[in-house]
Amino acid sequence: MTDAMHLCRHCDQPITDPKDAVLITQEAGNSGPGRNVWAHRQHANRTEPHPVAVRAHRRWAADGTFDRMLRAAQAKADAAGDVEWLVSVDSTVVRAHQHAAGARKGSCATRPSAGPGAV
Structure with a gap:
């Protein structure tokens, strides 16, 4: 060195x-x-993925091989009664920050209200 x-x-x-x-x-x-x-x-003994394995993984991900394998495994487990299907719904509301895309340029001041009692 x-x-x-x-x-x-x-x-x-x-x-x-x-x-x-x-x-x-x-x-x-x-x-x-x-x-x-x-x-x-x-x-020094840590290894990195072999380039051939990386290419195969990318190719199988792109052509849907992994999706077909997952569907086959799910169908087999479902037919055997090993899978309990549970659906979860998340109702979280996400709001963008005022400086996010689409926000009004210029001052951060709010517009006056047009409602009753507005000056």
Whole structure:
């Protein structure tokens, strides 16, 4: 490790002790040399998802494979009587802040009331 301080890939904390630094990979650069990726020794055994698995997951999510699997599992459990269907309704009201999109530009003053007793 050089004298320059490196950041841990997993916790983004600086690696101050050279004995604690582990080179976990070298990333290729688009133009010019790539960069070394460092981690604290305690984080060195953490792995990241394999690119092939990530591509398959994205493809299955996009083509509805996971939805079909969920529906099949639900149908099987429902046929066996293992599922109790319960519906919950939330009636929470959410209001936008006055500075949110669509709010009147300019002053924050309110308009005078047109109701009875207005001046």
